[in-house]
Amino acid sequence: MIFQLAWxxxxxxxxxxILSSLAIGxxxxxLIFMPSMQNGSYDTMIESTLRLYDGYAEIQQAGYRDNPxxxxxxENYDTALTQLRKIPGITAAGVRADGSAVLSSATRSLxxxxxxxxxxxxxxxxxxxxxxxxxxxxxxxYSNEIVMGEILARNLQLELGDNVTxxxxxxxxxxxxxxxxxxxxxxxxxxxxxxLMSEMPLGRFQESFSMNGHVHSIVMNxxxxxxxxxxxxxxxxxxxxxxxxxxxxxxxxxxxWQGILLDISSAVLVYIALVIVxxxxxxxxxxxxxxxRTREFGVLLALGMRPAQISxxxxxxxxxxxxxxxxxxxxxxxxxxxYYAYAGIHFEQAAEVFERYGLPSAIYPKINLFTFIAGPxxxxxxxxxxxxFPVLRIHLMDAVTAMRTV
Amino acid sequence: METFRLLTALGWxxxxxxxxxxWITFTAIGVGVWSMVFLASLxxxxxxxxxxxxxxxxxxxGQIHTQHYLxxxxxxxxxxxxxxxxxxxxxPAIKSWAPRVRVSAIVQSERESTPVTLVxxxxxxxxxxxxxxxxxxxxxxxxxxxxxxxxxxQKLLKRLRTDLNKRVVLMSQDVNGMIAEQGFRIVGVFExxxxxxxxxxxxxxxxxxxxxxxxxxxxxxISFLLNNLDNLPAYLDSLHQLIPExxxxxxxxxxxxxxxxxxxxxxxxxxxxxxxxxxxxFGLINTxxxxxxxRTREFGLIQALGMRPRLIVxxVLFExxxxxxxxxxxxxxxxxxxxxxxxxxxxxxxxxxxATMFGAGRVLYPEMDWLQGFYIVIFVWIMGVVFSxxxxxxxxxxxxxxxxxxxx
Numbered sequence: 114m115i116f117q118l119a120w121x122x123x124x125x126x127x128x129x130x131i132l133s134s135l136a137i138g139x140x141x142x143x144l145i146f147m148p149s150m151q152n153g154s155y156d157t158m159i160e161s162t163l164r165l166y167d168g169y170a171e172i173q174q175a176g177y178r179d180n181p182x183x184x185x186x187x188e189n190y191d192t193a194l195t196q197l198r199k200i201p202g203i204t205a206a207g208v209r210a211d212g213s214a215v216l217s218s219a220t221r222s223l224x225x226x227x228x229x230x231x232x233x234x235x236x237x238x239x240x241x242x243x244x245x246x247x248x249x250x251x252x253x254x255y256s257n258e259i260v261m262g263e264i265l266a267r268n269l270q271l272e273l274g275d276n277v278t279x280x281x282x283x284x285x286x287x288x289x290x291x292x293x294x295x296x297x298x299x300x301x302x303x304x305x306x307x308x309l310m311s312e313m314p315l316g317r318f319q320e321s322f323s324m325n326g327h328v329h330s331i332v333m334n335x336x337x338x339x340x341x342x343x344x345x346x347x348x349x350x351x352x353x354x355x356x357x358x359x360x361x362x363x364x365x366x367x368x369x370w371q372g373i374l375l376d377i378s379s380a381v382l383v384y385i386a387l388v389i390v391x392x393x394x395x396x397x398x399x400x401x402x403x404x405x406r407t408r409e410f411g412v413l414l415a416l417g418m419r420p421a422q423i424s425x426x427x428x429x430x431x432x433x434x435x436x437x438x439x440x441x442x443x444x445x446x447x448x449x450x451x452y453y454a455y456a457g458i459h460f461e462q463a464a465e466v467f468e469r470y471g472l473p474s475a476i477y478p479k480i481n482l483f484t485f486i487a488g489p490x491x492x493x494x495x496x497x498x499x500x501x502f503p504v505l506r507i508h509l510m511d512a513v514t515a516m517r518t519v
Numbered sequence: 520m521e522t523f524r525l526l527t528a529l530g531w532x533x534x535x536x537x538x539x540x541x542w543i544t545f546t547a548i549g550v551g552v553w554s555m556v557f558l559a560s561l562x563x564x565x566x567x568x569x570x571x572x573x574x575x576x577x578x579x580x581g582q583i584h585t586q587h588y589l590x591x592x593x594x595x596x597x598x599x600x601x602x603x604x605x606x607x608x609x610x611p612a613i614k615s616w617a618p619r620v621r622v623s624a625i626v627q628s629e630r631e632s633t634p635v636t637l638v639x640x641x642x643x644x645x646x647x648x649x650x651x652x653x654x655x656x657x658x659x660x661x662x663x664x665x666x667x668x669x670x671x672x673q674k675l676l677k678r679l680r681t682d683l684n685k686r687v688v689l690m691s692q693d694v695n696g697m698i699a700e701q702g703f704r705i706v707g708v709f710e711x712x713x714x715x716x717x718x719x720x721x722x723x724x725x726x727x728x729x730x731x732x733x734x735x736x737x738x739x740x741i742s743f744l745l746n747n748l749d750n751l752p753a754y755l756d757s758l759h760q761l762i763p764e765x766x767x768x769x770x771x772x773x774x775x776x777x778x779x780x781x782x783x784x785x786x787x788x789x790x791x792x793x794x795x796x797x798x799x800x801f802g803l804i805n806t807x808x809x810x811x812x813x814r815t816r817e818f819g820l821i822q823a824l825g826m827r828p829r830l831i832v833x834x835v836l837f838e839x840x841x842x843x844x845x846x847x848x849x850x851x852x853x854x855x856x857x858x859x860x861x862x863x864x865x866x867x868x869x870x871x872x873x874a875t876m877f878g879a880g881r882v883l884y885p886e887m888d889w890l891q892g893f894y895i896v897i898f899v900w901i902m903g904v905v906f907s908x909x910x911x912x913x914x915x916x917x918x919x920x921x922x923x924x925x926x927x
Contacts, residue, residue, distance in 0.1 A: 126812070128808060129805060129808065129809060132801060132804060132805045132808070133801075133805060135801060136798065136801035136802065136805070139797065139798065139801065140798060179677075180678075180680075181678075182630075182631065213632060213633055213634065215625055215698075220696055221593070221692055221696070222692050222698055223623055223634070223692075224623065224624065224625035224632075224633070224634025224635070224690075225634060226634070267590070267591065268591055268592070268593060268623070282632065309634060375867065379561070382558070383554070383558065386550060386551070386553075386554035386558075386795070387794075387795070387798065389550050390547050390550050390795065390798050390802070391798055391801075391802075393543055393544075393546050393547035393550065393802065394543075394544070394547045394798070394799075394801060394802020394803075394805060394806070395802075396543055397540060397543040397544055397547070397802060397805070397806055398802075398805050398809065400539065400540070400543070401537075401540060401806075401809045401813075405809070405813050
């Protein structure tokens with residue numbers, strides 16, 4: 114009976130009910146869509162940043178990241194590599210060696226970072242092989258070839274096929290010198306990389322830098338960052354058994370991780386303001402629906418209905434209204450998110466600039482259980498809280514005075 | 520006029536017939552406006568911080584180079600200060616300018632070596648134009664244009680595993696295409712919010728860098744600051760005419776990313792203001808509708824007494840003008856107060872590295888932008904009143920006879 118009463122009461126003022134439900138619905142839609150958008154943009158950002166070069170995780174000697182010295186190298190990595198490749202969720206694993214050197218052409222000399230890579234595996238670890246703009250990528254583990262960033266090649270005034278002289282410091286402190294042929298240039302869009310990076314075959318690197326077969330890091334990749342994070346603990350154990358350190362993406366790109374945290378915290382501030390505003394306007398409409406019925410409630414009390422039943426009735430009214438709003442908002446929020454997850458939100462004007470800094474120019478919202486449930490749950494509980502206040506008022510009513518109220 | 524006074528009085532009294540409702544609506548509008556004002560100022564502070572950091576990091580409001588330096592920043596592309604150039608730099612629009620030598624180099628300590636950008640600066644002219652003069656945390660800044668020392672970033676120092684007062688060797692290509700090598704004593708160490716900056720640059724005095732590269736008194740670039748940024752387009756035009764042989768670039772051509780962040784922050788503020796307004800409007804319409812419905816009898820009665828429907832619309836609108844006005848004003852005041860509270864600086868603390876990754880500083884300084892505040896207030900106020908036309912129109916449509924007879 115209480116349910117029926119509540120239901121009918123709601124439709125005595127259809128406009129108010131619809132407006133209130135719409136307000137809840139609108140907020141719910143926002144609180145599903147916006148977090149999903151953030152979620153999606155974080156994943157794209159993380160993945161596009163890490164795919165560029167770092168990989169989803171790296172294994173190195175402890176402390177190498179802060180202090181990248183040539184001597185801080187890994188000697189045995191074959192077993193670790195085989196073990197890592199067996200872990201489901203890790204799609205590729207390879208090794209790299211890292212050094213800095215002066216690269217000279219016939220006319221110019223510039224400092225650059227030189228990376229020794231396994232040409233066959235590198236394509237699965239970073240996007241550099243895919244970003245070759247002229248010539249080709251490396252193809253042999255021992256050849257005397259080098260690829261470098263477009264800007265670096267231009268600043269060195271190099272053409273494809275030209276000789277490049279490399280001068281650096283080897284692992285044992287000896288002079289590392291080599292003569293290489295430029296076979297390709299890449300353009301990642303990141304100025305720093307295109308200006309400072311070059312890659313050569315790992316085997317040749319190890320000879321030139323007297324690496325004695327050592328490498329500096331084991332790089333891993335997965336399908337998506339979410340998939341990879343499932344496999345990460347197992348990889349960490351492998352790193353530990355080899356007395357090495359696993360760096361996850363948060364350690365590889367600490368700025369990115371904190372940028373995400375910062376974005377989340379400012380968004381939470383925004384969401385709180387949204388929820389407060391909607392809770393207040395709901396409180397208002399529930400309170401008024403109670404006050405305007407003071408006389409009616411007085412009659413109900415006089416007829417023998419207990420205050421608890423009346424408050425139950427009002428409570429059910431609030432819940433029903435909330436339910437409409439939430440269902441509407443969740444449907445809309447889900448639909449909107451799924452639509453944009455498919456179509457993508459594009460920033461056409463800024464696209465070029467964003468790409469230059471390796472940021473994605475389109476966002477694909479990603480809905481998950483958390484982004485789908487969290488917003489509605491917060492709205493639901495704050496509306497329920499707001500609805501508590503008018504219900505308490507009913508308990509203070511006295512039948513006779515209430516009936517006299519106009 | 521008389522009618523106007525009457526209607527305002529009616530609207531005002533109607534507001535206080537149901538105080539609780541008025542207070543709640545007032546709070547909802549207030550919180551909405553507060554969030555608009557406060558978040559707008561935070562977003563602005565963020566954008567300004569990015570802008571300032573970018574301008575300070577050697578960018579300036581604009582730069583002058585030879586035609587091809589930017590594509591190929593090498594020692595081959597040099598400019599000299601001619602009389603036209605010095606006239607154009609000594610215009611009253613210019614606050615300060617500084618000459619620089621800027622080429623890529625390698626810095627080598629006893630243990631390590633790493634690529635850097637060698638920047639030769641004139642210490643006095645650079646002060647106030649870029650960050651370096653105020654960023655020295657150990658040692659000291661250069662004394663004169665011929666100072667024999669080098670200033671490195673803290674992070675680079677760690678990477679090179681060297682220290683203040685130790686020697687490092689700079690290697691770069693000189694004017695003849697040969698490798699020039701020169702030893703410098705580290706006289707100063709600088710620190711910045713943008714950790715990357717600390718590893719990018721090695722500063723030496725301008726004369727020493729010119730001598731090392733063998734380029735006489737020629738330069739790579741000139742960076743300048745204007746007294747008023749609004750004059751930038753006009754000043755750029757005058758430069759194009761005075762020194763057509765040189766390439767003059769504005770800050771946003773050199774750092775389009777900073778411009779993109781400024782544009783985006785304006786967009787964010789607009790979207791947020793509109794979203795928040797829609798929510799506030801829902802609550803507002805609902806409240807006014809109810810205020811109108813519970814008074815149907817009353818409206819019927821005053822119509823029967825001879826009040827025109829048009830005036831009833833006005834009466835309800837006045838009610839809404841007052842209600843929104845108070846809410847908006849309260850929101851503005853609390854917004855200004857919270858901005859004032861953080862005006863000493865909002866330290867992003869643990870999240871600072873994230874902020875610096877996107878080019879902002881680690882401390883934000885929110886400032887009240889009165890024009891923007893004014894726009895928000897006017898927007899919410901006017902739009903709010905426009906939305907209350909619906910309940911007002913409803914009130915005016917009550918048919919006197921039916922409503923008076925309506926009993927509860």
